[in-house]
Amino acid sequence: MKKAVLVLLCFVSLSAFAGEINVKVSGMVCSMCAQGIKKKFSKIEFVKDINVNLDDKIVIIKTEEGRDISDQQINDLIKEAGYNVANIERK
Numbered sequence: 519m520k521k522a523v524l525v526l527l528c529f530v531s532l533s534a535f536a537g538e539i540n541v542k543v544s545g546m547v548c549s550m551c552a553q554g555i556k557k558k559f560s561k562i563e564f565v566k567d568i569n570v571n572l573d574d575k576i577v578i579i580k581t582e583e584g585r586d587i588s589d590q591q592i593n594d595l596i597k598e599a600g601y602n603v604a605n606i607e608r609k
């Protein structure tokens with residue numbers, strides 16, 4: 519019987535922003551909410567894709583490489599849509 523093989527996983531530094539912003543939104547409950555929020559972020563020209571996970575209440579925004587949306591702007595857009603930001607995480 520072979521001994522367990524030790525697998526060494528090497529990760530490159532993941533600290534650099536790769537263009538994905540996950541915004542947790544409180545108050546977002548249905549697909550109508552999701553549409554309103556999507557519309558707000560789709561107006562930013564370097565936003566490539568917006569996905570909404572209603573189960574986790576997370577808006578996943580993908581931007582062009584190296585382009586970021588400031589926390590302030592995210593907060594403003596979510597507020598304009600009628601919701602509140604609970605958390606912002608960049609990946």
Ligand SMILES: [Cu+2]
Pocket residue numbers: 546547548549550551552
């Ligand atoms: Cu709704």
